[in-house]
Amino acid sequence: WIVNGRVLFDRNEYVAELIDRLNTFPFAERKLKIGLEYGKLIRRYVEGKAFFEANQFLDAYNAVVHALHHLARIEVIDRGFHPETTVWSQVRQMEPQVYKLYSELIESHESLEKRLELLFLANDFLIHSKAEIGSAHLFEVMKEKDIWQFGELLQHHDLKHFTQDLGVMLDYLTEKGLINVCQIETKGQAVYHRGY
Template sequence: MEDILRPIYQERASQANTIGIMLVEKKPQKVSPTTDTFDSILLIIVRNGERPVYVKHYSYDDKKAAMHIVTEAQLNEWMLLGNNRKIFDWLYEGKVIFDRNDFIQHLKKELRDFPFYGRKVKMGIEFAHLIRRYRDGKAFFEEFHYLDAYNHVIHSLHHLARLAIIENGFHPEVTVWPQVKHIDPEIYKLYEELVSSEETMEKRLELLFLASEFLIHSRTQVGSFHFLSVLEEREVWTFNDMMEHKELAVYSVDLSILVEYLIEKNYIEVVLVETKGQGIYHRYYKMAQ
């Protein structure tokens, strides 16, 4: 389909704002999650755009293609937060059609090297997701809502697996479990026991909560490294200070539960400051001594 799409990408390549173009072809299997069932994905990276992502679909005979125009800022956000996992497959597997000033080559090198800062932020985000899912799952378990608990535990194991993969210097792929089977067999075994065991749902969850507690605790320091390193910038923080800080904003809705978890584990201290109301205190936070 490359010949059919050539007029489209040649027009884009001639524009000064375009810094890279890649073509991703569907894999031989009938349904390809990488390309969302499309035969071809045309990824066009631009320096700036009116919108961060613009998508257009094309058809030719019995084939279909999708053009994704993505700004450099959006691409960097996806790579940092990992909230569009297909982008890694596209960058790894795609054919480079146009590469202004070796932009894509530098991008691929950065993916291979996986810089220290990027790893720490990603690990922090996965750890925060992990705490959220684990705590919610445990709450459902204690209320005897076992199917809801199971759903959250599956997700928490997924975040634990991704955390282990990143910790070992790799980007998590779309197919995480074959990847983690080689990197951290202990986590894979937990997952296998949860989905395959002949024990009752209650018993499976009970055993998994016990095992997960240890695995989460053992990764607290590495999982919270980025968050705590930012916290060191100031003596005392309000929660709103954290929400508005550019580097901490990536924790989003998981920020509150992450802070409370780190208080429980004695990484963060609560500072109470009197208000004008009797018996009411402002609640501030600082690094534990």
């Protein structure tokens, strides 16, 4: 509505600047949105894998569909576009590999368990391949100092939108060796804080 609508009144050129910002989609905003989607992707993937391992295949299926949706949104944003509600028609043209995963999950005649098993293998690779762009915003913040505690990251103004997915994201990036964990001494004997 904002981009395609006709502006009847624009005090202080606010709407014109908003339209320009939406059309150009600045890199900093893209990096933040990709980071947010990446955190959601990891959370859904981890939830789906836990459901799968507990033989809760319908819940795993639901989580994987949501994970693929976040992956699709990352692909669209990475190419400089805003994801639309019909994101799969965008992704079909931009990244056929992700669209193929989605269509195989939805339309395949294999058993649900087999479809999910194959998808988790492919998703693990895709999530890891997107780690650099998906974590760019978080890594930029973490460069501000050598060691961070989880609470400090949660309080950082540039990570205020990450609060829901930050823990899962840090765990995943630590597991993949992209973030190092260290122990920070406390006043208690043999009790340490976890630092990143």
